[in-house]
Amino acid sequence: MPTPDETELLALIDGCLHRLAEQLEPIRGVLDDPVIDPKLRTLLVTASATADWVLTTARTMVGNQAVADRREHVAQTAAADVDANNFVGLIRSIDHLYDEAVAAVTANERDERDRAPRGSYRPSQLWSVTLPLKDATVRIPSYTQLAADCFVRLHQPATESEAPQTSSPEDCVCRNRPLTYTELDSHYLGTDHTDGRHGEVTINQCHHCGQRWLRYYYEGWHSYAGRWFQTPVSPVIEQTVKPETATAVLDCREYFCGGSHFSGKVRWTSGPVDLWG
Numbered sequence: 001m002p003t004p005d006e007t008e009l010l011a012l013i014d015g016c017l018h019r020l021a022e023q024l025e026p027i028r029g030v031l032d033d034p035v036i037d038p039k040l041r042t043l044l045v046t047a048s049a050t051a052d053w054v055l056t057t058a059r060t061m062v063g064n065q066a067v068a069d070r071r072e073h074v075a076q077t078a079a080a081d082v083d084a085n086n087f088v089g090l091i092r093s094i095d096h097l098y099d100e101a102v103a104a105v106t107a108n109e110r111d112e113r114d115r116a117p118r119g120s121y122r123p124s125q126l127w128s129v130t131l132p133l134k135d136a137t138v139r140i141p142s143y144t145q146l147a148a149d150c151f152v153r154l155h156q157p158a159t160e161s162e163a164p165q166t167s168s169p170e171d172c173v174c175r176n177r178p179l180t181y182t183e184l185d186s187h188y189l190g191t192d193h194t195d196g197r198h199g200e201v202t203i204n205q206c207h208h209c210g211q212r213w214l215r216y217y218y219e220g221w222h223s224y225a226g227r228w229f230q231t232p233v234s235p236v237i238e239q240t241v242k243p244e245t246a247t248a249v250l251d252c253r254e255y256f257c258g259g260s261h262f263s264g265k266v267r268w269t270s271g272p273v274d275l276w277g
């Protein structure tokens, strides 16, 4: 049976694989569009099929991991390392597939612009491909990185368990509303620079129950663009997450969000975090 830590890590990997599969949809949606040039279509079909294969294989590896006996795994550390390396290589290959696809779409767009008579170029329907694809390339590395880090963590020896908490986190006030600064300890994890953002990532710990919260704060470039997101995390997730993968953790979880972008309203919600609107 997987331990609670392993269950958490496996759930997060599963969440990442699910979000990665969603990112394939915009590509599939345009494959039959006549605006796509045949060479580009071949590349996108190949990229999409390869990414499908990668996801299926990754799911199988994760499924095997879920049923594997941990002690047996520790006894076969070398074999486990090979597994982890395979998984990391496999899952990160999706980044390259997308980079290639975006480069091809961008080149196609440029050709179209060059062919158009001077002054008459209008951004074409190709944008319907380019924009979702570029959005996807911003999100995809955070999913592949987080899934890879979680998979590697699965093969590391379990860390000391936490001191008992003072109350059950499920009943605590921190589950019903965001805490004020006098009710928490804050630890700065780092800044996420993905896509030119400056997302501040902190771990807050509730004074009442000891629950850790992963918090992402993004100020944005415009007035009323500021927003924050926070989700409860277990110690094993806290030890695995990096500033660049914090949004991927949120994307796979339920979380509080608020800030001027949301008109100051605080909501408990789920789904990919809104960092682009």
Ligand SMILES: [Zn+2]
Pocket (backbone or CB within 6 Å): 169, 172, 173, 174, 175, 206, 207, 208, 209, 210, 211
């Ligand atoms: Zn609490």
